[in-house]
Amino acid sequence: MPPLDHSLVRLLAGWLPGQRWFGGKDGPIDDLSIGTATELRTGDPGLHHLILDVRQNGTTDRYQVLLGVRRELPDPLRPVEIGRLSGEQGIEGHVYDAVHDPELTGPLLAHMANATTVGPLRFRRAPGAELRTDLDGVPSAAEQSNTSLIFGDVHILKLFRRLSHGVNPDLEVNLALSQEGSGHVPAVHGWIELEPGTDGAGNEPTTLALLSEYLRSATDGWQLALTSVRDWLAQPTPPGPPAGAPSGPLEASDAGAAGGDFAAEAERLGAATAEVHRDLAAAFGVAQAPPSRVRDTVYAMNEQLDQVSAAVPEIRPHAHALRAAFDELAAGAAALPVQRVHGDYHLGQVLRTDTGWVLLDFEGEPARTPAERRAPAHPLRDVAGMLRSFEYAARFLIARNGDLPPDTADALELRARAWAERNRKAFCDGYAAAGGHDPAAHAALVRAFEFDKAVYEIRYEARNRPAWLPVPLKSLAHLTG
Template sequence: MAPSAPSLVRLLAGWLPAQRWFGGKDGPIDDLSIGTATELRTGDPALHHLILDVRQSGTVDRYQVLLGVRRELPDPLRHVGIGRLTGEQGIEGHVYDAVHDPELTRPLLAHMANASTIGPLQFRRAPGVGIRTELDGVPGTAEQSNTSLIFGDTHILKLFRRLSPGVNPDLEVNLALSRRGSAHVPAAHGWIELEPGTDGAADEPTTLALLSEYLPSGTDGWQLALTSVRDWLAQPPPPAGPGGRTFTAGDAGTAGGDFAAEAERLGAATAAVHRDLAAAFGVTQATEARVRETVYAMNEQLDQVSAAVPEIRPHAHALREAFDEVAAGARALPVQRVHGDYHLGQVLRTDTGWVLLDFEGEPARTPTERRAPAHPLRDVAGMLRSFEYAARFLIARDGDLPPGTADALELRARAWAERNRKAFCDGYAAAGGPDPAAHAALVRAFEFDKAVYEVRYEARNRPAWLPVPLRSLAHLAR
């Protein structure tokens, strides 16, 4: 029997805004209702799958919750408690976020292995893949807009918390690349979807979760880059050159933990994945008119962000000049499926090389925009922005940095970013990707467009990070 809906709605409305993955923190919840409720396990503990319809400022977003019910909540689960139901409809017990309960996450693997259908939920197993069903799921510790459950050293399950209609691009791309045997993506093992038409959903299945190969030896690219930056910032300043210069990109290569060789290898891996994406989804031509439409959208986004974030306005003229340069020289360009939200946090360094993750696209984009073909140098520009972020993140955070003036630290950050940007582009071009140096105006426009997106995102979600994109814009938009 399902928990009492009215009481549960009140509990969820109080709990939801505090979750990292809830996207509506900037406003109150006007209404919350339970769109679907599916019991996946009976007894004590019980497991219920919920899809919540959350109304805010006239729009409705859908969120996925795995709800556990126990008559007594053990100490290890008290920190994920949502509240207590007091006997309504025969239910007596505590409700809590079940992703933290291994006893309740384990059945998800069994349902995928058996390709079960339970109510509107359809569990799928990738062809030719075995799924180990005896493993317990443990939530990952990374800060994410979704929830990842790690099952031993074999599987990782990404639960898409905020749902988009239809097939999630991450599932679509990973299945396609897995079929091609791509060496730079984890293999897809299974997925969970909501049957078409459920509770007003799309006419195609809505992706709820993706089960992939887990790579226990993988190290997050962002953390590797930050380690390199920290080592470089801690180095004593090199002697001033004849012209009085203090730091150059070459100087950054003298620091312990130099990242340039890894950046070059990452560029080569990116080019390989772009080739696989082109083979899997095809390549088309964007006309001159379509290129100009893309530039128009860049300027439109800049207008919106300038109105909301005054700090970007001093850079607006230089940004528009970069956009307009592409429009003035517009010509047909090849476009294809790309990653769409490419940065150092989306890659892992494993024992065998770099692996790309999370092909969902930018969170603020519509599903149609996330799937739209783009020039592959858009991904290159995203990674170049990420090197700028890594170079300045520790300075913006004002953490355990060596003594020095802000100007001196900025010069060091600039040198690190320039060295690794060049290495990445060299590796990408050498591995067969379009040479960024030969498309400098296009890369610059893509990079500035991404920076505008970053300014908007940080202003809305992480105001303390806003100085990071603004500092790099002050340098790049000169």
């Protein structure tokens, strides 16, 4: 690709903040430069791979972009146009996000099938994998912090938009679990990486994309849960107690009485989670974290709370209860087993197939550093993440409806609590029955992990999806009340 001029940089700087996967929406871009530019397809349309260095608030993040170039832009691609260049530095025509152009996604599979190297990009095929090269990729419509391309009913390619140095944990963990024979992860078919030493990439390759088996019969766990919540909220409110009888909130058992029940699936998901944790322990080992490390973890929890409280005032009324939970864990600190875990576990990271639950996306929380994502943790951290996800699902549809009359909002909140409590219990029961650490026997640990996850969620939503901020705040108000 010819040297890129300032016109393209300006176009990219204007386009980038509007992308779902851009992590710096809470501040302006101070500087943007193109670290690497690799031509993957010549002609019209042309395909170029870019790595952008984006500087914000003294920190530089790297983002991956597939850039398409066409002299004439078809109508279906106009919504993803970045801008137009008029021949500067040999580039002329419309530039756009090429992941939406089926003519330009197919070559990625061909490169992986042939294990080619193009400039600093290395395309890899997993041992024994058979790759179809006659398929075009179509972007998934799922809400994601990366971009997934679906190739027919065979492959799915996840492009890591915000890059971290080194091998991505998602590739590392999926390969290890596949070697353990886990039935709860999709097969790895290939990957794309940036060769070591490129653009400050360090001494190991940087993972750019992961190609996996596409589970065509699968249903997203988040959507399954929302369907259950929708059906449950639509049920008529049970009649009140007889005159003179004590009143109280709906019981969790009511959430399975008349439709909208998800508890059986939640229990199966808990069992699958425990089995994956067992395989992770076998693949990566288990260590003992001394009490001092537990106290260090609590210190980090309080430090994150300080940072989020300074940036998001809405969390401050809950800060005292959050710190009390963290301090309870520190006061009873004892040695804990730690191992590799999922790291960002929620209903959007699991699929229900004909044969059971499958876990996805082992790359960890997007806002964490690479070292934090790889760090061993107690498996109940993942359990706490899923418990938070049940709280999210229970209230998401209510929050999406905006302002409601107080009586209606209060009634729906009671029903949301009942749904969440029923499914939280079912998940924990399934996890413990399958050999996982019993959450009921480690209440202080689970509570601290769950509150720490809630703080993280509030920071994430404030930065990336402000409209979702009331969801974690509402559930936190209930849990700390």
